[in-house]
Amino acid sequence: MRFGLDRMRRLMTALDHPQRRFDSIHVVGTNGKSSTARMIAAILAHHGLRTGAYLSPHLLHYGERIRIDDVDLEPGAFAAAVARAARAAQLVDRSLAGEDRVTQFEALTAAAYSELALRGVQVAVIEAGLGGRYDATNVIPSKVQVLTSVGLEHTRWLGPTLADIDLDLKAFEERVNSHLVGKWVNLASRTAGFVYKHFDGVLVSTLPDAERARYDAAAKKLEACAALYEARDYAAAIRLIVEVADEANAYVADKAPWLLAKDEGKRDELHVVCTLALNYFRLLTIWFSPVVPGIAARALSFLSDASQSFDDARTPLLGVRINAFAPLAQRIDPKNIEAVIEASKDSLQPSVSPQVFATATVPESITDAKQAIRAMNENDANSFASSGPRSPIPSPEIVSIDDFARLDLRIGKVITCEHVEGSDKLLRFELDAGNLGTRQIFSGIKAAYAEPGNLVGRNVVFIANLSPRKMRFGISEGMILSAGSGGDQLFLLDVDAGAQAGMPVK
Structure with a gap:
């Protein structure tokens, strides 16, 4: 896992920047963050503002983490929010290099911001997770920050001042x-x-x-x-x-x-x-x-x-015989930090009956989340229970024709398709986009198409107005659409013979 806000920013882009659609107050510190966030939200609600809150960790169920007007989010709405975040995370995962993936906390934070925006809150009180400048919550443009108490176990290594404790x-x-x-x-x-x-x-x-x-x-x-x-x-x-x-x-x-x-x-x-x-x-x-x-x-x-x-x-040490040197300390591997984070999450979760929360437990990874979502939909695609051992994810979120019209879908003819050196997921496409010229697009479908040269000459569907993304391999100028669950189960969309390069898809 890479530290930074890059994955969160990509998630926000995939969700159309929900964090920009409400004012926010950011609560950080060692102890008392959840209590402080709840009190601030209650005060704002009392004064007539539609208020939301995002808290962590939860005590009994994940729905406690997202609150609307001082009420925990109902199970079905929480499941829908997770589904939206999972779909966005799937898109983001395909754009990441190597084994980098959206984390559980990032997905939960994205789900919360999406739901808060959907509910039309005027102000959201956001509790930081681990803290520091790279905390996933830090993508909010908050104008107010609240610092609660900072424990001595933090100041011992970091220091007593605000500059010191700003450690990620x-x-x-x-x-x-x-x-x-x-x-x-x-x-x-x-x-x-x-x-x-x-x-x-x-x-x-x-x-x-x-x-x-x-x-x-x-x-x-x-x-x-x-x-x-x-x-x-x-x-x-x-x-x-x-x-x-x-x-x-x-x-x-x-x-x-x-x-x-x-x-x-x-x-x-x-x-x-x-x-x-x-x-x-x-x-x-x-x-x-x-x-x-x-x-x-x-x-x-x-x-x-x-x-x-x-x-x-x-007084210096002189004239003595030292022992043979043995390693005294090792460099920190980022993967070990990730393991500590995951262990700390487990230690915060109480042992409760699954009946306490009537929706699926959020898995440790987005891949597991997507599998859980599919399994729940297969079990009962039409029901939307508010009680029982589990609730299925509802149908995809409805969008307006205006939302759909914002996407410029075009036909592209594959001129070049080749492996990307240094990437185990990406293929590099050059597309003839008709009057739009030539487009270079990196697509994470390598596992599904081991012989990329065989794709040269065929037509594909791509999003032409997606913001260009700078990757370490070059600039990607769009997104090629495919169907499937991921990995080697991805299939490019086919196009009838009469379609020409550059034609819009309506």
Whole structure:
């Protein structure tokens, strides 16, 4: 899963931007968001405004997440909203690269915005999910934001100010990978091997004056962290530590111990450079220890160092034998963050009887949602129950002739069709669109048409007035229509022999 708002923006486009059809108030924070959102919505409703709310998580059933005039959305309407979002998500999924897919929370948020717009609410109070600039709810153009309390478990790593707590998961990933691994742990991983290989793991017993001055200056600078920790301004302390880490890494990059190691005549210089680098690492470790005590303890053990206080940082570690280096921390894989998110969702759901909520549980993925929707329609296409173990999804949403007329459907003749290098889903089409000229369109039907060359010369139906979309493979100038459930079960629409390229479809 890629972090960002790209999928949500595409969903909003597919749903004709429902989030723009009502005013909104955005509620963010650690605790109290749902209560705050409910109170704001109730106050607005009391003053005569048609009001909606989007909350998360729910207590008993998903319908609690969408409220209209202080009333939970009824099961059938919720199912219809999910169906609309699922259809939009199917279109978006086809436009995404690799394994990127619309997430459950994004689909639920899209369903909520669609329903709020459909119900004609004047103001919607929107509760953020995980928070941060890439939260799915952030596509709303809210003019009012409400910040509830922010817990200490958040401020410990982020900091106490508004600038500090504006953290999204992508930024968290970057901080860990860049600060903890790239700037701190890598100081040891890049130099410890040389000490172990060429100097039997023993650090120099005395640093030259220039290197000792560097160490003393860094140690003095970091002493300011003690007061910052005492004030619980963890973010400021970390920024200062990272500043020293940058200085340490600049020193290592300038001295290039990997090059010194190739010259036997520079062994003494290599020994000094690696010793100072490892002392920079130790210095950072001591000051990082209140924030990441587990990694810090392993780092000090690697150095055979028994430091117990900040005062120990004033004196460098010299003449001791270090242990063989072992990895202390790993870079964060975005897939692992996604797994944590999914686990946290499961932990928030109470164990309740399925009769509590009379519609289908929203699945973990849009693919599962679409399968569930089809299964429910097959079970009972005509009923629309408000009670019982499950309610089927209703018929597709009715649109006006004006809505349909907005689509410019045209016949296109395939001039070129070929695989797209680097994509496992896309084919690149060049279409003769008659008086519209030539159109390039990327279509996610590769699984259904293994021999794209066989499509050259046939006519297809495409949407000619779809906004061009810039993809990493090029500009896609429309959408080719196909029928089916997806994957290898997609079939291009056929056209009678008399139809010519560029003709409108009416």
